[in-house]
Amino acid sequence: MQQFVNVTLSGLTQGMIYSAFALALVLIWRSTRIVNFAQGSMAAATAFIALAIINAGASYWVALVVALIAGFVMGALVERIIIRPVEGGPELNAVIVTLGLFVAIQALIAIIAGSSFQSFPTPFGVRGFTIGDTTIALTPTSLYVIGSVLVVMALLVALFRFTRTGLAMRASAFGQEVARLLGVRVGRMLTLGWGLAAVVGSLSGLLIAGGGFVYPAYMDSLIVFGFVAAVLGGLDSPIGAIVGGLILGLALSYISGYVDRGSALVNVSALVILMVVLLVRPGGLFASSTARRA
């Protein structure tokens, strides 16, 4: 029983991070029909910015805020300068561009920050809470992870549901030409969408780094998990991305917790889940309509 609780709790915590990363992918997919493979290295770049600030003596929170702002700026600039010229063109062009960006940013991080492992701090403890005399796998850090992802999601929901800008962003996502005819500055909305997505991606990058190590490619497995979670949720649905992330987090946690030598199977399992979903429900678990053409 105790093991089940622990495995579930750590699965939920990991799942929250996958959800955030998947959400970043979905936000961009919805508005520009591009899978942003560079999301991971963009997030890694902001984590290194945060680390530089922390090493310079500032607090974690200052570093967090600066990193998220840097993420927003980076996302917006990438859309405006690099993605805009290939938007609306053949889909493969955009894919190649984001893949190229993924490699380029990762290489740039290695050049500037070096490729050695560096430890990344966490503002809260990593010792589990104790109930009676048993220690459970719920740590102050995991509460912080879950809490911060929930706060960011709530803010996004509020933005999309209750503000004029959010309305314009949704309109742009559903019909760019029509939105333009109605006076919506579609280009601006796309830039904003990429910026916000990069903030969410960057948050997931900082959270997964917390209490562990960062190196230029430390986001690679999160990219895979986030992508699987997004596809699981239908790639088009923010709610789907969140649920997909949680399902994946739990599934991988159970596999590594219960299967003999399961931790070695985690990466493979994620890909198996991806394949099964694509074979059985190509539109994802939350596809509202028929799967759209990629």
Add this chain to the structure above:
Amino acid sequence: MGPLAQPPPHSGSQPFEERTPTARLEMTGISVAFGGVAALSDVSLAVEPGQVHGLIGPNGAGKTTLFNVACGLVRPNAGRITWRDQELRRLKPSQLSKLGISRTLQGVGLFAGLTVLENVMVGAHRHAKAGFFSALLALPTADKDDRLLRERATQALVELGAEGYAGRYPGSLPYPVQKRVALARALVADPELLLLDEPASGLAEDEMHELGELIRALSSRMSVLLVEHHMDLVMKVCDRITVLDSGKQIAAGTPAEVQADPAVTEAYLGDDVDVEADAAELAATDGGRAND
């Protein structure tokens, strides 16, 4: 929130003040060629303030192309567009709403993932005052703004009798209701010129009659440019009509003058059959889309 923060009583609740239309759209010598094929050659028309101007012609006559020129989707190779006494150079679709021009689309073009009310709210976008960042941060000014936007959109739905569908998604509604919502979305911006692209397609007889009355009523506060295949509707609601055939203007005038013009009947059918029968035939086909 103190009483001073309340909106003035008329700004939100009565978005559609009566006003005498004064703006005039003039298109002169418009020519468009697609890859060497002339879609329009030297077409001119003027939509006078407060008039309903019909644009008719057989399939492939260039009606939709001219429409797209008027809203910046197609840039003419020659000719000028004048609106409110100013020439519109390099007109872009995104500037339309600021210029006081709204257009509806063939079909409906509603945003599938937005509710009916939200669809209409997007149309009122240009009336919102809150800046980009106050809207993003949901500051109180933006909040008030959002409420006004919502009221305005609701008002537009009420005017078209579609307020009962405010919370529904467009895909779940019958086609005529969707068309009314699309019209509400065009009207909510309170335009001075309304471009209607086949508003009657897919409507039943009585709905078309209602639409005709609505268009007439609208002309008290805006000008209307109408592309339509249903001749009885066109003849009933238009003040003036321009007839295109193969990209050229073959007739222009009042409905009576156009109906009496032998060039018009000839263009439609090649011999002198009356326009009513022709209208029926055209309604049966899916006309005018050759230029899309």
